[in-house]
Amino acid sequence: MSASQKSSSPGLKPFTAMLRREFAGYFRTPLAYVFLAVFNAFAVSLAFFVGGLYESGIASLDRFFLYHPWLWAFLAPAAGARLWAEERRQGTIELLLTWPITVWQAALGKFLAAWLFLACALLMTVPVALTVGWLGDPDWGVILSGYVGSLLCAGACLGIAAIASALTRSQVIAFVTGFLACFVLVLVGYGVFDELLAGVLGAAGVDDLRRLGLWRNLEPFTLGLVDLRPIAYFLSVAFAGLGLSTIIVERR
């Protein structure tokens, strides 16, 4: 080892090293494969057995995407629970914070790796779209926008999961609190819950609140409407979560 080994400006290297380690980290344990299997099993069976995708006779995936807020609310916290909690449990957070990488770089690397992993899960459902294409003549643009919307929704749930993970050293606690927070965002905008709130907030108040729910923001994507507002909503939840979790880790 010589002094020439030292690099004065590491540039993006620490960030990409982080991203690669975290992404590969998902596949180091069997958990990743369990996760992918569960996601697919639920995504497909909810669409076909609960949503009646086949019986509807319509070549569209809106009944498939309808359940994605539920799926992400459950599975994004499952994938995101390890982000910081595992670093704390193993004590490696102490290494990470004394290595020449900023907390922001590390947090972004972790977050993007987790998002990429969720994207893999989503990508594995493409056969559902192909089935619809084989059975009928769907609008592929609408299907694509549905996938984009679902991925953004996943990012928002992951942002919340990141906060939950930054607060604890237990992955279980991180998962449960992350799930509960996402669950609230799913409920906001569902019929039964709305009626309950209408008594308190009035009809206009409920409508305002619905705008903050996951489904209300995902719905336009499943209809092929790519609007700036839901994009901004999902991205702001995702990045607010990323930012807040980073601040929590930095403050420690």
Next chain:
Amino acid sequence: MPLIEAKHLSKSYGAIRAVRDVSFAVDRGEVVGFLGPNGAGKSTTMKMLTGHLRADAGAAVIAGFDVAEQAVQAKQRLGYSPEGAPAYGEMTVREFLRFAADLRGLADPAESVRQTLELCRLGEVAAQTIDTLSKGYRMRVGFAQAVIHDPEVLILDEPTDGLDPNQKFEVRRILKEMAARKAVIVSTHILEEVGELCTRVVVIAKGEVRCDESRDKFLARGADLNAVFRQLTA
């Protein structure tokens, strides 16, 4: 210019004042034994020196860079092994060291990993996941990630804790080999280590520096080092 400077460092946890106004400096070629009873503030001081904890007051300077203000530059010049040598247990030794090398942006990470495996005698377990290693190997992995970039400053929190005599000898051997070119701080509560390894001694108790002197002066305090230690830290 000293390579490590602790300038009036203080840190409280709630009402407990863990470290109070601790100052000392370490030059190149020095191996400072950082002694003190459990709970004296050794680890807290080291965590502030390495940038893991923010000091309430005072500053830590590594190779001329303030750890809080110029964190990345300071950390590039620093190797640190925390107490218990934490590591990503699910990675193999080679993967973990490669990650450390990549994260530090080393010019030839593969070569750095090869040399470090050799230096720390980790070659035979390179393909094993860290979780499956014995304590001695784990401690060496923690040491290896701290020296992979051949840093000017080395801070080791109880690097020989829980090792058998042979393993302790091995860690001291490696440290002595590289000490001449570096500034090293080693925390320990094993007093024999002072004579074998250190050139200087800093004793801390109740968060305050109680003694900062050369090894020879420290050893001359008395034949029974345990008694000397008790008296200094009382």
